[in-house]
Amino acid sequence: MGTYFSKEKLDLLKAQFDTAEYDAEQAEPAIYIGKEQLLDLMKVLRETPTYAFDRMSCLTAVDYKEYYEMVYCLYSRRYDLWVTVKVKLDHDNPEVESMTQIWEGTNFEERETYDLMGIKFLNHPDLRRILLPDNYEAHPLQKDFVPLEPRVEGGVLTWHKPKNLS
Amino acid sequence: MAQTEKFVLNMGPQHPSTHGVLQVQVELDGENIVGAKPVMGYLHRGIEKLMESRTYAQCVPYTDRLDYVSAMNNNLGFCMAVEKLAAIEVPERAEYIRVICAELNRIASHHVFIGSLTNDLGSATGMIYAFRDREKILDLFNIICGARMTAHYIRIGGVAADAQEEFLRDTQAFVDYVPAMLDEYDRIFTGNEIFQARMKGTSIITKETALKYSMSGPNIRASGVDYDIRKIDKYGAYGKFDFNIPLGEQGDNWDRYIVRLKEIQESANIIQQALDNMPEGPVMAKVPKVLKPPKGDAYHRVENTRGELGFYIVSDGSTKPYRVHIRRPSFVNLQALDSMCQGMLLADAVTAFATIDPLMGEVDC
Numbered sequence: 213m214g215t216y217f218s219k220e221k222l223d224l225l226k227a228q229f230d231t232a233e234y235d236a237e238q239a240e241p242a243i244y245i246g247k248e249q250l251l252d253l254m255k256v257l258r259e260t261p262t263y264a265f266d267r268m269s270c271l272t273a274v275d276y277k278e279y280y281e282m283v284y285c286l287y288s289r290r291y292d293l294w295v296t297v298k299v300k301l302d303h304d305n306p307e308v309e310s311m312t313q314i315w316e317g318t319n320f321e322e323r324e325t326y327d328l329m330g331i332k333f334l335n336h337p338d339l340r341r342i343l344l345p346d347n348y349e350a351h352p353l354q355k356d357f358v359p360l361e362p363r364v365e366g367g368v369l370t371w372h373k374p375k376n377l378s
Numbered sequence: 379m380a381q382t383e384k385f386v387l388n389m390g391p392q393h394p395s396t397h398g399v400l401q402v403q404v405e406l407d408g409e410n411i412v413g414a415k416p417v418m419g420y421l422h423r424g425i426e427k428l429m430e431s432r433t434y435a436q437c438v439p440y441t442d443r444l445d446y447v448s449a450m451n452n453n454l455g456f457c458m459a460v461e462k463l464a465a466i467e468v469p470e471r472a473e474y475i476r477v478i479c480a481e482l483n484r485i486a487s488h489h490v491f492i493g494s495l496t497n498d499l500g501s502a503t504g505m506i507y508a509f510r511d512r513e514k515i516l517d518l519f520n521i522i523c524g525a526r527m528t529a530h531y532i533r534i535g536g537v538a539a540d541a542q543e544e545f546l547r548d549t550q551a552f553v554d555y556v557p558a559m560l561d562e563y564d565r566i567f568t569g570n571e572i573f574q575a576r577m578k579g580t581s582i583i584t585k586e587t588a589l590k591y592s593m594s595g596p597n598i599r600a601s602g603v604d605y606d607i608r609k610i611d612k613y614g615a616y617g618k619f620d621f622n623i624p625l626g627e628q629g630d631n632w633d634r635y636i637v638r639l640k641e642i643q644e645s646a647n648i649i650q651q652a653l654d655n656m657p658e659g660p661v662m663a664k665v666p667k668v669l670k671p672p673k674g675d676a677y678h679r680v681e682n683t684r685g686e687l688g689f690y691i692v693s694d695g696s697t698k699p700y701r702v703h704i705r706r707p708s709f710v711n712l713q714a715l716d717s718m719c720q721g722m723l724l725a726d727a728v729t730a731f732a733t734i735d736p737l738m739g740e741v742d743c
Contacts, residue, residue: 272703317592
């Protein structure tokens with residue numbers, strides 16, 4: 213699978229962004245970045261001619277209970293190069309800049325992440341639920357998710373928190 | 379001059395030309411399409427969530443149900459991601475059998491594409507021809523693993539069982555039949571005047587649009603972008619085979635059809651090379667009965683029939699994955715539907731739905 217972003221390049225980025233970090237012991241370390249600097253870092257990765265990361269191959273989020281982590285796997289077609297960028301988000305208020313400002317093709321994937329994981333994307337053109345019903349008020353991929361119960365009220369299917377059975 | 383008013387027409391979720399439960403809200407000005415918004419989720423089963431409460435081996439059958447007309451490719455993607463995570467070496471013979479199955483499944487999936495496309499364009503006969511030949515491949519899968527569509531044949535560490543003589547012999551017979559099959563398709567559909575008139579120059583996706591929307595698979599190659607994961611990543615045994623990547627020129631419906639037709643021949647060539655050079659040996663690596671990959675995460679992508687299929691798996695060191703994310707090609711490709719349909723007539727929207735080839739099991743996940 214191509215080559216991974218070298219440690220020299222990672223150090224260059226680290227010098228440029230003060231919140232950037234990586235684990236030097238791993239063979240293919242991901243870049244951790246503060247969420248304020250994410251958009252700038254991504255712009256550098258996309259626009260620097262020697263990187264040219266033109267494809268967002270995978271965009272997703274993981275719920276680690278104390279925090280959420282956004283995971284971006286970027287691929288550069290020109291250099292057959294990979295890099296993974298990760299951002300830790302506050303568990304109470306997960307918000308991050310939308311990548312549609314740089315890669316327009318991440319629109320649906322961000323809507324999916326919002327729908328299933330509850331991450332809010334700032335400056336997204338159309339942040340609505342994509343897979344679940346519009347009146348569903350939970351995000352199933354969160355680790356503390358409890359399935360909602362369907363009920364028909366006035367001819368409309370609505371979703372409710374389950375009553376405590378015990 | 380008559381005044382017209384824009385209105386919205388719902389196509390689907392129960393509409394024969396949307397191939398499953400895709401709903402498209404088509405905004406019309408008279409008969410001209412102003413916009414087309416895909417609405418999905420009718421087939422959402424929460425496979426990513428389900429996988430969190432299954433062991434790694436139990437997750438594999440769920441991948442069959444993603445893109446259920448090319449199940450082998452999905453098995454392959456998931457198994458390779460787990461193998462990457464747990465550092466499992468797959469025996470060479472298993473790699474070859476995997477390639478044969480994945481390419482057979484690619485052909486079968488393109489048969490569904492051709493069949494439903496011709497059906498949508500008003501030729502029900504075409505569907506019968508394509509499905510007749512698809513049946514031959516499903517019979518091959520029946521021989522090798524006992525299932526026709528949801529194969530669950532590719533397992534973590536190799537394949538479920540060695541390929542029998544009967545399977546190899548019948549696969550050879552099928553590969554020999556492919557040129558005659560394609561010749562027949564050319565005579566029945568490709569040369570058909572109506573077929574050409576409906577597809578040439580309609581629903582163009584330019585190179586720039588295709589790249590902008592992160593498209594992949596035959597859809598992006600029809601727009602002239604040379605992007606095939608089999609060639610780029612050379613995963614599994616793909617690095618050992620010599621094959622071409624068919625490219626289109628302008629990215630219209632016609633190119634998307636032709637690219638897939640040519641891919642059938644290329645897939646047959648790959649299968650032929652795999653059959654000729656098939657090594658002997660085991661077909662399953664030594665995989666612990668209770669598989670506990672080390673803590674960490676892995677992303678692996680393969681080229682399934684519809685494009686770039688990626689699995690991102692996080693392991694917490696237990697027997698079950700902590701998180702699985704599936705990057706589904708049809709889901710991402712659907713973003714281009716709006717720009718494909720704009721300016722076309724309503725009747726052409728049906729062709730556009732068919733050639734972008736979404737599979738709802740994969741879109742909704």
